Amino acid sequence: MVKQTFQTNKGELVVEGPVTAEELEQLTLDEGLRTFRPPKRQKEALIEISQIPDGRIVIARIDTIIVGYVTYHPPDSFERWALGPPELIELGAIEVSPKVRGLGVGKKLLEVTFADPTMDNYIVIATEYYWHWDLEKTGLRVMEYKELMDRLMSSAGLLVTETDDEEICSHPANMLAVRYGKNVSQESIDQFKSILFLNKKED
């Protein structure tokens, strides 16, 4: 478990993880964390992910209130990423409550995640689809939001990577970001790279 405290103009934040289901049970999700689903249901989803093999939750909290989180889990079986090596995991979601956005909490969640040497055993991917983004509350245009996501992800070594995945390619703002852990074998990296492009070009 990595734990760091972090001073903001909203008070002291604790950023820590991976947290267990039992630890999550004791905490409350801030009311502002509702980009993906209402906070109560999102807390249940976090607890579920923390219990699956290779599932991982890192949180930012003020006292017992979770104000930000990031989730990691193996790819869904119906996605092409499930064809990758066993060390492949997906950054599923990152969310920071509007009251503490723009203070570096998102970046800190990723920094704490990758301060854990275990993460060097994985290839971590983030599939970013613009329809998941909070365009309304941030007031950003789609391509500005893409820049935000790129800055956020690249701060932790998740770099934009080309693919012919249909969902990623369906809009220019969507993107795939990848971080290769330094302990991942070349064989696994090659297996992952072989699934980036699956659609054969017609002659």
Ligand SMILES: CC(C)(COP(=O)(O)OP(=O)(O)OC[C@H]1O[C@@H](n2cnc3c(N)ncnc32)[C@H](O)[C@@H]1OP(=O)(O)O)[C@@H](O)C(=O)NCCC(=O)NCCS
């Ligand atoms: C995306 C999100 C997690 C960012 O969290 P955050 O704590 O505000 O991010 P940070 O403060 O760490 O900022 C990260 C980078 O984005 C930039 N950024 C943040 N808010 C921005 C804004 N409103 N306009 C422009 N850039 C912005 C920061 O400048 C920073 O880059 P820099 O350090 O190079 O300057 C947050 O906006 C959020 O929860 N959005 C809703 C959920 C979502 O869209 N998740 C992504 C899909 S899973």
